[in-house]
Amino acid sequence: MSYPTVGSTNIVNGVTTVDCQKQVRSWRLLRSLMELLIPRCNCISLGEHRIEEENYLHRYFYSQPTFISSTVVTGTIFGYRRGKVSFCIQTNAKSTNPILLLELALPTAILAREMQGGILRITLESIAAKNGMDSYTLLSIPVWTMCCNGRKVGFAVKRTPSKADMNVLGLMGSVIVGAGIISAKELNCDDELMYLRANFERVRSSSNSESFHLIDPDGNIGQELGIFFFRSR
Numbered sequence: 001m002s003y004p005t006v007g008s009t010n011i012v013n014g015v016t017t018v019d020c021q022k023q024v025r026s027w028r029l030l031r032s033l034m035e036l037l038i039p040r041c042n043c044i045s046l047g048e049h050r051i052e053e054e055n056y057l058h059r060y061f062y063s064q065p066t067f068i069s070s071t072v073v074t075g076t077i078f079g080y081r082r083g084k085v086s087f088c089i090q091t092n093a094k095s096t097n098p099i100l101l102l103e104l105a106l107p108t109a110i111l112a113r114e115m116q117g118g119i120l121r122i123t124l125e126s127i128a129a130k131n132g133m134d135s136y137t138l139l140s141i142p143v144w145t146m147c148c149n150g151r152k153v154g155f156a157v158k159r160t161p162s163k164a165d166m167n168v169l170g171l172m173g174s175v176i177v178g179a180g181i182i183s184a185k186e187l188n189c190d191d192e193l194m195y196l197r198a199n200f201e202r203v204r205s206s207s208n209s210e211s212f213h214l215i216d217p218d219g220n221i222g223q224e225l226g227i228f229f230f231r232s233r
Contacts (some may be wrong), residue, residue: 023230038207068204070120073099074176075227078195079108086165087227089212094173094196100139101161105146105154108194114149122227123147124156128208138210138229172197177217200227208233 050231074093079085085108089100104122106114114120130133139158146156147200164187175197182193196225200212201221214225 014047044174054110068206070214072199072201073202075200076172076195076197080191080193080195081108085111088169093176098161101165102156102158104156106148109217112205118224119149120147120225121149126231128231130231138231143169
């Protein structure tokens with residue numbers, strides 16, 4: 001079966017979108033689409049402050065002896081060109097009650113720069129004793145220390161979806177897997193919004209560690225795009 005070129009798009013209700021189920025066959029091509037949407041112009045560097053990310057991942061995820069559950073959810077990474085990026089988890093693309101909405105400590109331009117390397121790993125840590133988060137369920141924790149591709153970048157904040165957030169998610173309701181742009185006119189503001197939406201495998205390793213892994217359009221689950229939550233004690 002032949003597939004249309006990566007650059008072709010459809011416009012549905014003001015949303016410019018690429019139907020990845022028909023056109024994009026790998027994370028590499030999905031990443032290429034995001035690079036087309038976010039040109040390589042004057043992206044800001046994250047800096048050189050690195051942490052032992054692989055040690056964190058090995059300690060809290062790869063070496064966990066107990067496997068609790070795995071489900072498939074809809075994950076959306078979105079942000080205004082001149083704003084910060086948010087990460088939303090829903091049970092499905094049309095859900096009106098997100099499981100999680102997190103504002104990340106990353107401007108959209110920096111996310112684009114990080115994606116150009118082919119791997120995007122975001123780790124989010126909460127220190128239970130220090131922050132008094134022992135009694136919270138993991139995804140209800142309000143503030144996280146965030147690292148992106150091994151660099152500490154600040155804090156991610158859990159927030160309640162606003163009317164504007166729900167409007168954006170509603171406009172993307174017909175998109176199951178794809179990357180695209182919602183115009184400023186459609187959003188009734190002065191900035192356009194870019195998004196990447198895909199299925200993610202949600203893996204709960206323990207009450208203190210959970211992760212989300214992008215499932216590419218062929219159904220493969222890899223480590224190219226992963227978001228890791230862990231509560232350390």
